[in-house]
Amino acid sequence: MQINPYLFYDSNCEAAFKFYERVLGGKIEMMLRNEEAPESMPSPPERKKNIMHARMSIDGQVLMASDAPPEHFHKPQGFSVSLTVGDPAEAERKFKALCEGGSVNMPFSKTFFSRGFGMVVDQFGIPWMVNCPLEGH
Template sequence: MGIILEPYLSFNDGQCAAAIEFYQAAFGGTADIMRKGDAPVPCDEAHKNHVMHCYFKSGKVNFMACDGMSQQPSVMGDNIHMSLNFTDEAEQTKLFEHLSTGGKITMPLGDTFWGARFGMLTDQFGIHWMFNCNKATD
């Protein structure tokens, strides 16, 4: 199976950068950060410096993070998603369909501006899942 599972942490608006600095002090490592103002989607001035997406890597301690995905504050328990990264779209589709059974699809699988096929769901047990499959580059 060509799947990698990593947690995706969502922080209340504006706290992600400070959290990443805190985790870097603890684990070392690197953080690749995309700010909301650098993304090709509309963003108001007050949120341009907030983190849209961060990939943190330190040895085997890897996770992704962002500032709140909505205007609502993150709720403990709802602020962690399990992110699956695939190398095969057929495998992504099969697992997406299986885990959505009895659950709720919050974003259907579809192409994204970052060059991946992506979708999200909450399974029948209340666990939040993200499905990402990067498109092959020529």
């Protein structure tokens, strides 16, 4: 069994995935637009370029997402996407990259449970936790 996050965006999924590809070293494996769906699944003209399904691989892990229809989009809450990074400098670099245009909830710093930990909501509204665990944990 595999558990993967599936994120819903407010019509900016493509921009978010291109950003994650650049700053997290991900690889976009699929980006299916609404206009590519069968005729039996029509979408409004203004949503034709929106993303129906996207899939990205980041260090062997899978992140999936799409643009939610406006009537179904809700601001993300009650979760965070958690990144565990073994090297403290790399963890801090990824944290700072995710901060670009976002808002920091907890600055990246050493804690009693990690060599570095921070929380941010990125510019696309997605909450992230970046953790560099203590050695041996």
